[in-house]
Each structure stands twice: as structure tokens, then as C-alpha cells.
Amino acid sequence: MKSPPSSSPSSSLLLRKTRLISPFLFTLLAFILFIAVILYSEVFSQCHTKLSRIREREEGCDVFKGRWVWEKGGPLYEEYECPYIQPQLTCQQHGRPDKDYLHWRWQPHACSLPSFNATLVLESLRGKRMLFVGDSLNRGQFVSMVCLLQRIIPENAKSMETFGSLTVFTAKDYNAKIEYYWAPFLLESNADDAVIHRITDRIVRKGSINKHGKNWKGADIIVFNTYLWWMTGMPFKILQKGSFKDDVKDMIEVSTEDAYRMAMKSMLRWVKRNMDPKKNREHRLGR
Ligand SMILES: *[C@@H]1O[C@H](CO)[C@@H](O)[C@H](O)[C@H]1NC(C)=O
Numbered sequence: 588m589k590s591p592p593s594s595s596p597s598s599s600l601l602l603r604k605t606r607l608i609s610p611f612l613f614t615l616l617a618f619i620l621f622i623a624v625i626l627y628s629e630v631f632s633q634c635h636t637k638l639s640r641i642r643e644r645e646e647g648c649d650v651f652k653g654r655w656v657w658e659k660g661g662p663l664y665e666e667y668e669c670p671y672i673q674p675q676l677t678c679q680q681h682g683r684p685d686k687d688y689l690h691w692r693w694q695p696h697a698c699s700l701p702s703f704n705a706t707l708v709l710e711s712l713r714g715k716r717m718l719f720v721g722d723s724l725n726r727g728q729f730v731s732m733v734c735l736l737q738r739i740i741p742e743n744a745k746s747m748e749t750f751g752s753l754t755v756f757t758a759k760d761y762n763a764k765i766e767y768y769w770a771p772f773l774l775e776s777n778a779d780d781a782v783i784h785r786i787t788d789r790i791v792r793k794g795s796i797n798k799h800g801k802n803w804k805g806a807d808i809i810v811f812n813t814y815l816w817w818m819t820g821m822p823f824k825i826l827q828k829g830s831f832k833d834d835v836k837d838m839i840e841v842s843t844e845d846a847y848r849m850a851m852k853s854m855l856r857w858v859k860r861n862m863d864p865k866k867n868r869e870h871r872l873g874r
Contacts, residue, residue, distance in 0.1 A: 648698035655691045662689040663703055669734035671747055671756070676727065705739045712763040718803055721812035722771040728810065729754070729767035736765070752779070753802060766806070770799040771816040773850050777831040778816065789816070790824040790831060790838065791846065796853040804861055811854055817847050825849070 666672060666679045674680075693700065719729040733756045737745055744759045752769040769781060775795035778784035792798070803809060817823065823846035827837040841849075 648695060650695045650698070650700065652697070653693055653695035656694045657687070658690050658692050660690070664734045664738060668738060669730075671733050671737065672730055673726075676730065703735060705736050709736055709739070709758055709761050709763060712758070712765070713761045714763065715807040716764045716766065716805060717808040717810075718766045718768060718806035719810045719812075720768045720770055720773065720799070720803060721810075722769075722814070722816055724815065725810060725812040726767055726769070728812070729765065733765055752799070768799065768802060771813065773799065773811065773813045773854050775799065786819060787821070788824075789819060790826050790836070791850070792826045792831075793849070794853065796857045800857045800861065803857075807866075809858075809862070813847075813850060813854075817843050817850075819843070 666677055679686075717732075719725040719732075733747070736758065737756070740758050740760070746757045746759070748755050748757075754767045756765045757763070758765075769779070771778060771781075772789075772791045773796060774791045774793075775798035776789065776791040778789050779799075821843075822840040823843050824838050824840055825846060827839060829837050
């Protein structure tokens with residue numbers, strides 16, 4: 588990847604479609620809708636204080652306005668050091684010769700982000716559950732987070748387990764869990780099986796956020812993403828009631844935008860009902 592990635596995470600989604608072939612997550616990051624609900628409690632106040640300090644120092648710094656800069660300095664982890672990357676993402680092991688793509692760093696226009704500190708993040712996550720929900724893009728974010736943190740955790744103090752749609756990384760000494768939940772549409776769909784599905788026949792069920800959402804309850808931090816699977820280029824099928832397996836389905840067809848809007852609204856309602864506004868606050872990145 589020689590050309591620099593996007594200069595702004597909020598540019599048009601459609602422009603980004605042309606970059607799909609680009610194999611690394613940094614470019615992908617630019618065109619998702621990304622909502623994080625971040626714990627706003629004492630444990631997190633350390634991070635929060637740091638962020639506040641950045642804001643105070645750099646009045647009016649919008650960390651989402653910036654650009655990618657290429658740096659000679661090493662990446663924060665190497666692929667071979669991290670045992671948790673799935674084979675489909677181990678570019679180097681599969682012979683990718685260049686390494687330039689590892690050196691991009693996000694640089695806000697008006698301030699600089701503090702460098703990543705794994706100890707600080709693990710301390711902040713002590714006794715907490717951090718959950719990534721969505722499609723393979725968020726799986727990538729989850730794996731990256733685990734890779735960034737796992738290197739400072741001894742072998743016998745960490746584990747990775749999968750229970751159906753849920754994958755759980757545990758940092759035992761911190762009683763901290765970082766999790767990933769596969770739900771490419773957030774809502775229930777006939778593509779919830781990552782292997783058995785057809786792109787041309789995607790159906791989501793109306794009002795079904797709790798189908799997956801019941802597994803998200805109790806998480807202290809949730810990072811949602813859903814985007815790519817909606818982009819079939821066809822009207823979207825919404826199941827009104829009954830089963831995906833019914834021969835005659837009670838379905839309506841709507842535009843992708845309307846279907847996506849429905850999912851966003853469902854997700855926001857879920858957040859309102861299930862997250863504590865006293866403890867959590869909501870951030871929306873990108874669009
Ligand atoms: C990382 O954070 C820990 C815990 O707050 C702190 O003790 C340490 O000095 C930090 N390391 C760096 C390099 O800033």
C-alpha cells in the first residue's frame with residue numbers, strides 16, 4: 588500500500604468503496620460507522636483526565652479531523668508475535684513482501700494523541716468487559732486490541748475462547764475481558780452464520796436487536812460497527828414475522844438506506860435501554 592490512506596474519516600462512503608481491495612484495516616477504518624459507548628466511571632477517569640488535558644492544552648482539537656502520516660518507527664506489534672490473528676489476516680505469513688502498510692499513524696490536525704500504553708489500557712479495563720460487536724471489520728479491531736495488549740501479559744495469565752458467535756479474551760490478573768460478537772447486521776439475519784450465507788439473498792428481521800443484544804448486556808464498553816454487508820447493491824429484504832426458513836416469507840423490500848437506518852435506530856434504542864447513562868457515554872465516529 589503505497590498511496591496514503593484517506594485524509595478524513597468522514598468523507599463519502601461511496602468513494603471508499605473503491606478501496607476495498609486494499610488489504611489492511613487502516614483504510615477500512617475510514618468508512619465504517621463506528622459507535623463506542625465508553626465507560627465514564629472512576630476507573631476510566633485516568634484516561635478521561637488525559638483526554639481532558641489534551642483538550643485543555645489544545646483548545647478545540649477535534650481528534651477525528653486529521654490525516655494519516657507515514658512513520659519510520661516500528662509498529663506496536665508484529666504479526667508473528669501475536670498468536671491470535673486468524674490465518675485469513677496473516678498477510679506476512681502468506682508472503683506479503685512489503686511492510687510499508689504497518690507504519691501509518693493517525694495525526695489529528697490540532698493536537699497529538701498520546702502514544703499507546705498497554706499497561707494503562709489494562710489498568711483502565713480492570714474488572715471490566717469491553718465488547719466489539721459487528722462484522723469482520725470489528726473482528727479486526729478486536730484482534731488488533733488483543734494483540735496490542737497481550738504482549739505484556741504472561742502466557743499463563745491470558746486465554747482466548749470462542750462460544751458460538753462470541754469470542755472472549757481474558758486477562759486474568761486484571762479480571763478484564765475483551766470480547767468480540769459476530770453480528771454483521773447487528774439485527775438477526777439469515778447471514779448470521781459466517782460461513783453459510785448468500786450475498787444475493789440477505790434478509791434481516793425487523794425489530795430483532797435483542798436476539799443478539801441479550802448477549803451484550805453487562806458490557807462496560809461496547810464498540811459497534813456494521814456497514815459492508817448492507818452494500819449488496821440490491822433492495823434490502825426485511826422479514827416482518829415468521830422464520831427465515833418459511834417457504835412463503837412475510838417480507839418487504841426497502842432501499843439499503845432505509846434498512847440501514849432501521850438497524851441504526853434499533854441499536855440506539857438498545858443502547859438507551861441497556862446502558863446506564865450515569866456510567867456510560869456515547870461517542871460516534873465517522874458516519
Ligand atoms: C504507561 O502507563 C503506566 C500506568 O499508568 C505508567 O506507570 C507508565 O509510566 C506508562 N508508560 C509510559 C511509557 O508512558
